[in-house]
C-alpha cells in the first residue's frame with residue numbers, strides 16, 4: 001500500500017482529538033520540532049507562571065512568598081501532579097534536584113538497606129549518567145558491585161546477591177521499552193528491588209507504577225513534560241517502602257521539623273525526607289505552568305497519537321528513494337517502542353545538521369544515530385510528512401553538495 005499523502009495527513013490532523021493542545025505551546029513559525037524528547041517546547045503556561053513568580057511573587061511579596069505562594073511546598077505539590085502521570089498514589093512522588101542526583105539519592109538509600117546483598121544490576125549501554133552515578137556509588141561503598149549486562153541477560157543476572165536493579169524504561173537511543181510489571185515480578189522473585197529511570201517515558205507513554213508494583217523511580221521533567229532547560233527532576237518511592245528508606249543526602253529540608261533548627265537529623269515522614277536543600281523556585285514555577293498542558297489529557301489517547309506519529313514517520317522514511325542509506329534502530333513493533341525513532345546513517349552528524357538548518361530539528365547520538373522525537377501534544381501529522389520530505393531531499397543531495405567534516409558542537 002502506498003504511504004499516506006500530504007492531503008491524507010491534513011485529514012488526520014482535522015480529526016485529531018488532541019489537535020487543540022498545540023495552542024498551549026509557543027512554537028517558532030516554520031520550525032518542525034522533533035526534539036521534544038530532549039528539551040520540550042515552551043508553553044504559554046510556563047511563560048506566564050515564571051513572569052508571575054518573578055514579578056508579583058519575588059518582586060512584591062519577597063520572602064513571604066515561601067508561605068503565601070506555596071514555594072516551600074512546591075516539591076510536594078508538583079510531585080502530586082507528576083505522580084498522576086506515572087500511576088503513583090498521593091504521597092509517593094517528589095519533584096527535586098536533578099535526575100542524576102535523585103538516582104544517587106535513591107540508590108544510596110537502597111544501599112543502606114541492602115542487608116547482606118552486594119550487587120546492583122543494570123543494563124550495559126544504559127544512559128551514561130545512570131552507569132556513572134552507580135560507578136561513583138560503588139567507589140564510596142567498596143562492598144557494592146555494579147553489574148552492567150546486555151538487555152537479554154538481565155533476568156539471569158538478577159540473583160540472590162542482587163539488592164537493586166536499575167533500568168531505563170524507554171531506552172534513550174533505540175526507544176525500546178521494558179515491561180515494568182514483568183521486570184518487577186522477576187526482580188521481586190529474587191528478593192531485589194527495581195529503580196526505574198522514566199526520563200523518556202513520562203508524558204509520552206502511559207506508566208502505571210503502582211499497578212506494576214514498582215519500587216523506586218526517577219525521571220526528567222524537561223523532556224516530554226516541557227518543564228524548561230534544567231527543570232527539576234522527580235523521584236518516586238512506593239509507599240510501603242518509605243519508612244525503611246533513609247536518605248544519605250539528609251539535608252535540612254528533608255528533616256521532620258526544619259524550622260526548629262535541631263542539630264540531629266530526624267527524617268520527615270514519607271517521601272518528603274528525600275528533599276535536600278532549598279528548591280530553585282523559578283525552575284519550579286516554569287514546570288508548574290508547563291504541566292497545565294497535561295491537565296485533562298487522556299494518556300491512552302496521547303499514546304495512540306504517539307504510536308500513529310512514529311509509525312507514520314517510519315513508513316514514510318522507508319518509502320523514500322534514498323532510504324537504503326538508513327537503517328531503523330528502533331523496534332518496528334510499536335508496542336515495544338516509546339515515543340522517539342532512531343535511524344542509523346553513516347554520515348549521521350552532518351545530515352542532522354543539514355536537517356536542522358532547514359528547520360527540521362532532531363538530534364544526533366554518537367556514533368551514527370539520527371533521533372527524532374514525537375510529542376503528541378504539539379506535533380501534527382502534516383509536520384511528520386513535511387519533515388520526511390525534507391529528509392528525502394537531503395538524502396538525495398549529491399555527495400559533493402555535502403560538507404565533509406562538519407565540526408561537532410558541544411551538544412549534539
Ligand SMILES: *Cc1c(COP(=O)(O)O)cnc(C)c1O
Pocket residue numbers: 098099100101127129130168172197199200220233
Ligand atoms: C535525559 C536523561 C537523564 C538526564 O539526567 P540529568 O541529571 O537531568 O542530566 C538521565 N537519564 C536518562 C535515561 C535520560 O534520558
